[in-house]
Amino acid sequence: MKEQQLVDQLRRNGYKITPQRQEILKALMESSRLPQSAEEIHNRVVEKYSNVSLDTIYRNLNVLEGLEIVSRLSLKDGKSRYELNPGGSHQHHLICLRCGAAEAIDYCPLKALRERGIAEEKKFEIREHSFEIFGYCSLCRERSDEIGKLPDKCS
Amino acid sequence: MKEQQLVDQLRRNGYKITPQRQEILKALMESSRLPQSAEEIHNRVVEKYSNVSLDTIYRNLNVLEGLEIVSRLSLKDGKSRYELNPGGSHQHHLICLRCGAAEAIDYCPLKALRERGIAEEKKFEIREHSFEIFGYCSLCRERSDEIGKLPDKCS
DNA sequence: CTACTTGCAAATAATTTGCATGCGA
DNA sequence: TCGCATGCAAATTATTTGCAAGTAG
Numbered sequence: 198m199k200e201q202q203l204v205d206q207l208r209r210n211g212y213k214i215t216p217q218r219q220e221i222l223k224a225l226m227e228s229s230r231l232p233q234s235a236e237e238i239h240n241r242v243v244e245k246y247s248n249v250s251l252d253t254i255y256r257n258l259n260v261l262e263g264l265e266i267v268s269r270l271s272l273k274d275g276k277s278r279y280e281l282n283p284g285g286s287h288q289h290h291l292i293c294l295r296c297g298a299a300e301a302i303d304y305c306p307l308k309a310l311r312e313r314g315i316a317e318e319k320k321f322e323i324r325e326h327s328f329e330i331f332g333y334c335s336l337c338r339e340r341s342d343e344i345g346k347l348p349d350k351c352s
Numbered sequence: 353m354k355e356q357q358l359v360d361q362l363r364r365n366g367y368k369i370t371p372q373r374q375e376i377l378k379a380l381m382e383s384s385r386l387p388q389s390a391e392e393i394h395n396r397v398v399e400k401y402s403n404v405s406l407d408t409i410y411r412n413l414n415v416l417e418g419l420e421i422v423s424r425l426s427l428k429d430g431k432s433r434y435e436l437n438p439g440g441s442h443q444h445h446l447i448c449l450r451c452g453a454a455e456a457i458d459y460c461p462l463k464a465l466r467e468r469g470i471a472e473e474k475k476f477e478i479r480e481h482s483f484e485i486f487g488y489c490s491l492c493r494e495r496s497d498e499i500g501k502l503p504d505k506c507s
Numbered sequence: 508c509t510a511c512t513t514g515c516a517a518a519t520a521a522t523t524t525g526c527a528t529g530c531g532a
Numbered sequence: 533t534c535g536c537a538t539g540c541a542a543a544t545t546a547t548t549t550g551c552a553a554g555t556a557g
Contacts, residue, residue: 208557212511214557215511217512234546236546249513250513252547252549257512259548275432277430302470303470304464309461310459313459315446315457315459319446321485322493323485328482330465330476331481334475370538372537390521390522391521407524410521410523414523430520
């Protein structure tokens with residue numbers, strides 16, 4: 198997913214390309230390993246345009262979510278995190294309970310569910326789903342001696 | 353998981369057994385179908401003890417989470433939901449976006465994930481997972497003419 | 508020009524905390 | 533009795549919204 202494609206998609210839907218918006222996209226593209234919170238994205242964007250407000254970040258993330266350009270993850274810490282959708286689809290993750298790192302996995306349970314016809318049987322119309330796995334990542338498992346302190350990032 | 357076991361576990365850890373606390377446990381036990389939000393649990397407890405405050409619910413849920421008696425789920429709607437930790441099995445649900453009804457399904461994606469060895473490959477230690485499906489239930493689909501109004505319950 | 512956008516400030520919503528009083532063991 | 537618990541109100545945190553001014557197309 199390149200920047201130009203995203204820009205085009207925005208334009209096609211009547212949205213304008215502001216420097217703020219471009220910078221938000223860049224921030225999202227640079228941080229593929231760990232979904233970013235609105236505040237983290239803001240910190241990044243502010244480095245370039247020091248007067249961008251946090252509301253702008255939220256507003257843009259909502260626009261991008263509506264266009265299915267990003268998806269919003271809810272971890273257990275109360276704040277949402279956002280990541281670019283790969284090729285239009287969505288992802289599920291292994292989320293570390295200690296450091297918060299999220300690693301995308303190449304598996305979606307919906308296919309198996311559809312094969313079983315569970316939704317049809319219950320006459321349920323599927324719209325969205327959530328599937329996230331929580332536990333400890335390899336880096337945190339290695340460092341299990343320091344457990345108790347929560348580092349900001351694993352990497 | 354019976355009430356007495358939970359009560360004992362609390363007592364063992366120096367916590368007292370207050371009527372509020374017992375009622376919260378009951379509410380959680382009665383609602384095994386769908387993880388409840390703090391507010392829903394509060395509504396339930398208030399039916400019996402009308403002066404219980406929402407803070408008490410939160411405080412107790414945090415205590416129970418600390419003892420690993422309940423776990424906190426973060427769905428996509430910004431609020432946390434709580435459920436008793438299952439003594440073995442657990443459930444996933446079809447959750448109606450319109451009326452909120454939740455129907456348990458007989459499928460857990462973790463098995464398929466384990467078969468694929470994804471966690472081993474990434475050296476990830478799985479502790480918990482969430483899987484919920486959102487959409488429209490059969491009753492709400494029948495009544496799709498009134499869409500726009502959100503009734504409190506389907507049934 | 509004229510929507511869409513932004514920054515600011517104020518508004519919400521969920522959850523937490525301080526404090527004095529209450530109550531289980 | 534003693535320390536955990538509770539209710540109330542106020543504080544925090546994440547996120548949204550109203551409004552007037554700015555700007556991309």
